[in-house]
Amino acid sequence: MKADSKKGPNGVSAPLVVAKAIDKSSRMPAYAQMADILRSSISQGEYPPGARLPAESALAKAYGVSAMTARQAVSVLEEEGLVRRVQGSGTYVRKVGVAASNFGLEALGGILADRDNLQVRIVKAAVKKTPGVEKEVLGLKPNEPVIVVERVISHRNEPFTLHISYTSFDPTSPTVESMLDTVVLTGLIFQEGYSKFKRGALRLMPALLDAREAGLLKLPEGAPVFKLEHLFYDFDNRPTAFGWFLVSHEKMPLLSKVGVWDE
Amino acid sequence: MKADSKKGPNGVSAPLVVAKAIDKSSRMPAYAQMADILRSSISQGEYPPGARLPAESALAKAYGVSAMTARQAVSVLEEEGLVRRVQGSGTYVRKVGVAASNFGLEALGGILADRDNLQVRIVKAAVKKTPGVEKEVLGLKPNEPVIVVERVISHRNEPFTLHISYTSFDPTSPTVESMLDTVVLTGLIFQEGYSKFKRGALRLMPALLDAREAGLLKLPEGAPVFKLEHLFYDFDNRPTAFGWFLVSHEKMPLLSKVGVWDE
């Protein structure tokens, strides 16, 4: 028996009741209208968490669209994390929970992209020759030199983040590139021009500000902040840019929403 | 002139050179094979960051598939964050940078789902009648009571997280549900059965452990940890479950990868 069919008093399968029709003359695509309707149905409890949605073929017929269009509508909800597709079984409404959350760093990107209001101050630039973990990460020998650069990046004249970076000191590359590694990290921090990096790994951690860091960021010593560690690889797969950003959670809020929010 | 065409010595447009052909007898879908090929091309620098990919129609012709299939292949790369589609213009390779990163809480979900190895110990359960921010968040009057419950959730007998929760004290709901709010938070913490929540908002922050918290989690006092704040709404749109998890970043690493990693 079709699980999504509704039975009349006499037990005969009735057609799927459609909450709202598609306006094909609208500029809004049919799949988007359909996704809105389905989302609304979920929101109103018609399809509670765990429930199975009608089959895509049934939805297509009910809304008078092709199967591909109905599929696209369901895909919208799937990408929103609202439903889960199981091949051969059906499409199910996801349960809302903490684990579904996802935190993006658009806020950071937005600020770093607002270059007109950014000020970058280099507070340290040195060649380090003593061993350290950064050399392991960059695949260097303990005695090979690395360039360490520390920058305070301010936004609208307020300190926003402290960036510590380690890059390999490659005597064969042009001096302008290696000396203060401005080119490499311009590509990392600002998303302009051609990036030199093929891929990167990031780790987000909580951290405390020591006295010096706190002074540079004009925050209290011992304040909890985000530490965003990064390791970027160039197109030769060599680890190239290791370092981290220290940034207050108030200046970079990490927010996430789960479930249905559009009403 | 087609921007993606390559010119021969005599200046005549040559067909797009295909790196590898699609094996239509393979069990791997054509779009997935095509996505792999394109990803590999990007990885090897054939399409550097900022470059425009060949038009979807050109790709379809070059690989001998329909336009919809080529489109699906490009969609894979788009969902991976590798390319950006611009209507009317083209599809461009994204530059790799810190802002592209995205942190999911699958690690948290994985541990909370492993119920056989979980122990939950309630370390506090009380009805609070004095005012507090939690009442504003839950939309209660300052004198309305809330239930506060604190739990230590251990995994394999090691403290994993401390959960503080505030829920409204609703005398009309069944006692079993409201008393220790076990049902509500069973749905929140464990993703089993039918969820009572329609949606939730979450905020991730860095925090320090005070002496009591540190003792409960067997961590040093003052250690930096993640604070994952949550506010969940029921299907009547009432804020219902406010609280937060304190969890060590070592037990819940937040990792993210950007760019091309599959080689």
Next chain:
DNA sequence: CAGTGGTCTAGACCACGAT
């Protein structure tokens, strides 16, 4: 074995961008 989601075709037309 019936029903479900997953893939695929060979077209069509539209909205938008750059020219």
Next chain:
DNA sequence: TCGTGGTCTAGACCACTGG
């Protein structure tokens, strides 16, 4: 105006789930 991505159709067949 032309090339691009975006939407859509009306079919087809396949892979998988579950009774």
